[in-house]
Amino acid sequence: MEEFRSFVRSNVCLADYVRLGVGGTVEYFAEPESELQLLSLLQYCRKRNIPARVIGAGSNILVPDKGVAGVVISLNKPAFCDISSGGKGSQPLITAGAGVRLALFITEAVSLGFGGVEGLIGIPGTVGGALCDNAGSSNDNIGEWIESVRIANLDGTISVLSKDEITFEYRSSSLDAGVILTATFRLESGDESELLKRMQKFWIVRKSQQPCSDQHVIMAFNSTKTGASASDLIEQVNLKGTRIGNAAISEHNSNFIVIEQDANNNNNKKTERGIVDDVKRLIQLVQDRILEKTEVEIEPALRIW
Ligand SMILES: Cc1cc2nc3c(=O)[nH]c(=O)nc-3n(C[C@H](O)[C@H](O)[C@H](O)COP(=O)(O)OP(=O)(O)OC[C@H]3O[C@@H](n4cnc5c(N)ncnc54)[C@H](O)[C@@H]3O)c2cc1C
Known part of the structure; x- marks a missing residue:
């Protein structure tokens, strides 16, 4: 190297x-x-x-x-964090680099009077990560708004994929086979102040459902294929708040796993070994208990490297 x-x-x-x-x-x-x-x-x-x-x-x-x-x-x-727009009116196109924070992309779209993605505000991450995971809510996913994606293939070539050449499924996409460089979205023209109000409402609701922003946290499970929410299932089998080692199911929203902070030392525990295994064991415990009690299988949302 x-x-x-x-x-x-x-x-x-x-x-x-x-x-x-x-x-x-x-x-x-x-x-x-x-x-x-x-x-x-x-x-x-x-x-x-x-x-x-x-x-x-x-x-x-x-x-x-x-x-x-x-x-x-x-x-x-x-070089990977630019945003540019294609003008108002009938062509509300906006292009973002993969490294752009999703929140910045959404606020930029709203400030241009481009609507559609404001419901995704509050989802942490970048445009590239959001596209790879097809991030969204129960009825609104980022992939729905895509026009085209420029992607670096692993052999070092570049392809431009139109929306018809990309598969978006629930929390996954065909884009994880390369490195997303930029994405162009076709949004809807709207009134900037109305869009801003909508975005603020979504932000308040989503933030109220998440653990504190300073916590070390990960979203654990996807909803089931039939749409049942993972947090409801976890509560149904009485696992809310369950802890294994330093990993715990959040008391605030059971679909998040948080790393418990040391009461005397508020720094994170990144150097301690074994915590990742605690998280994996907690995930396994939840899957097993839900299967045993409800005969429902739930899939992890997170990607284990
Ligand atoms: C508090 C909290 C709340 C959350 N709420 C939601 C929610 O409401 N809805 C939801 O869908 N998700 C939610 N998530 C999950 C997460 O925010 C999303 O999956 C997000 O899209 C991940 O983006 P990221 O940039 O952090 O990607 P990363 O976590 O860094 O990566 C995710 C995947 O994307 C790939 N990837 C990243 N960038 C690129 C690129 N440029 N090209 C190709 N592949 C790439 C990575 O290799 C990896 O496979 C939440 C997570 C947390 C911690």
């Missing part, structure tokens, strides 16, 4: 890059400053069979204590 030393560091602790605040290191952590750097790195990795993964804001990723091999790529540099 010597030739990439201007933007690749070795043995980087991923706990600093995930919302849960725990997990091991990665062999190489890359923060390319341009598409060219990214493409050269992908080609290099492909030739040498080095696994390459992408991280957005790390809101949905669980990193094992033992760390991960290969390279983790973050698109947090300005």
Whole structure:
């Protein structure tokens, strides 16, 4: 990796890059400053069979204590964080870099009078992560608004995919096979102040359902195929508040797992080993108990690396 030393560091602790605040290191952590750097790195990795993964804001990723091999790529540099719009009226098109925070993308769209995505406000993450996970609520997912996506393939080439060439399913998409670079959304023209009010309402509701913003937290499960909410099922089988080691099911919303802070030391516990295993055991316990008591299978929402 010597030739990439201007933007690749070795043995980087991923706990600093995930919302849960725990997990091991990665062999190489890359923060390319341009598409060219990214493409050269992908080609290099492909030739040498080095696994390459992408991280957005790390809101949905669980990193094992033992760390991960290969390279983790973050698109947090300005080259991947631009937003541009295609004008008002009949063409409410807006293009965002994959590294743009979802909240910034939504507020920018609303300030342009472009409606549609304001209901997603409050979902943590980046545009790239949101598209990969097809983030959303029970009746509104980001993939519905996509026009096209520019993606770097793992062989270092670039493709532009139209919406018909992308599959969006519940909390997943076909975009996880490459590195999303930019995404263009076709939104709806609307009144800026009305959209702002709607966005504020959604924000208040979503924030009231989430644990505190300073907690190390991860959303644990998807709703079931029949639409049953994971938090309802967890409460039905009396697991709200259950704790294994340092991981606990949030008292505030049972579909979140929080890392308990030390009462005397409010720092996170990222250096302590075993906490990721606590999270995995808690997930397993919930799945087993729900299956046993209700015969319903629930799937984790988070991605385990
Ligand atoms: C408090 C809290 C509340 C949440 N509420 C919701 C909710 O209401 N609805 C919902 O759907 N989700 C929710 N989530 C889950 C999470 O916010 C979403 O999955 C979000 O879209 C993840 O974005 P991210 O940038 O953090 O992605 P990451 O967690 O960093 O990555 C997620 C996946 O996307 C991939 N990825 C990231 N960037 C790219 C890229 N550029 N190209 C290709 N792949 C990429 C990663 O490799 C990984 O597989 C919540 C999470 C938390 C912690």
